[in-house]
Amino acid sequence: MTDVPNNAEPKTYTDRIGEYLRPHTDQYIFDELSDAYLKRTGMADVLTGVPVPIRKTEITGLTNVKIARSMAMIIGCDLNFKFRDNYIAFINRSFGKDFARALIADGVDGAAKSDFDYACICFRAALLLDPENVDALYCYGRACKDSYEIGEGEEYVGRYKAEALEAFEKLTLAAPEFDMGFYFLGYAYLNLGLYLKAGLTWDEFLKLTADDEGAEGDEKQKMREEVLEWKEKLEEPIKIEAAYNKILSGKFQAGIDELLPYTTDERFNTWWPMWFYLGTAYESVGDVEEAEHAFLEVLHYSPSNIDAMKELVDIYTSLGDERRAEKYRTKIGIVERNAEEYRAEKDKSWQ
Secondary structure: OOOOOOOOOOOOOOOOOHHHHHHHHHHEEEEOOOHHHHHHHOOHHHHOOOOEEEEHHHOOOOOHHHHHHHHHHHHHHOOOOOOHHHHHHHHHHHHOOHHHHHHHHHHHHHHHOOOHHHHHHHHHHHHHHOOOOHHHHHHHHHHHHHHHHHOOOHHHHHHHHHHHHHHHHHHHHHOOOOHHHHHHHHHHHHHOOOHHHHHHHHHHHHHHOOOOOHHHHHHHHHHHHHHHHHHHHOHHHHHHHHHHHHHHOOOHHHHHHHHHHHHHOOOOOOOHHHHHHHHHHHHHOOOHHHHHHHHHHHHHHOOOOHHHHHHHHHHHHHOOOHHHHHHHHHHHHHHHHHHHHHHHHHHHHOO
């Protein structure tokens, strides 16, 4: 099989976090390599007519390694970059899978310095070069987790959480004997409110670490104790999630009946998703007054929740209360503008 991109439609990746990484491409300029260079290196079939990235601080003294690293940074920032497959062919032909391993090592160093953008870029590039590399999957999931734990903005945090979850899910499928994959996947589910999945995933971690001994085993024992504490705490949240699932499956009244006791339970009545599911259920059974109350509770605990605002707009519109409907339309516009301004400011900060 040739490593040269063919005329087939290139694969398109879902890129949740690319917009936060692409500003780093401003560190590069693009130019085409000379015909003589391409002929000498045997890369004419891959790079003829293809602009290659050159780091602005490395314009002189170019080597294959420097060019490959720049290519890796570009495709790590933008998974769907126009010349991605040409760059992958060049790197793989020049260095093979060793280059992916080098990128992983660089990403680990970046993460150790809390440069999680750089770490994510390295791990993403490594996965493009070697999609089955479990070390890259594990490290990428960890870097995304570290990013959302220090990140700001609901959308930013949500995207990185989803990316971490997907990485750890793929990891547990690719390496079902790797206990740490299940450990972190459990936390990924927990952070998304998927309590039943978190519990079941941690059950796998507990099975895989049951016989661990020695120094590493001591550390794993601490993790086991931590997981067991979480599993005990998850007993009630799992019941709440079961009620959510009933509402999602159309069993609205049953879901309402199971969630109502938690609305006065101080451990859980500040959970805005519970109020949102209640609002959805009440609206579905025609209890508009309770639906309104539930969606207002959502906004009490999650003031920028656009979905709840949209539900209130629909409720007030149906009631002919245009004044309050317009109030929440205006709030939706403000939240959306603030989100756009936040993204624009973040982009500027990387320039």
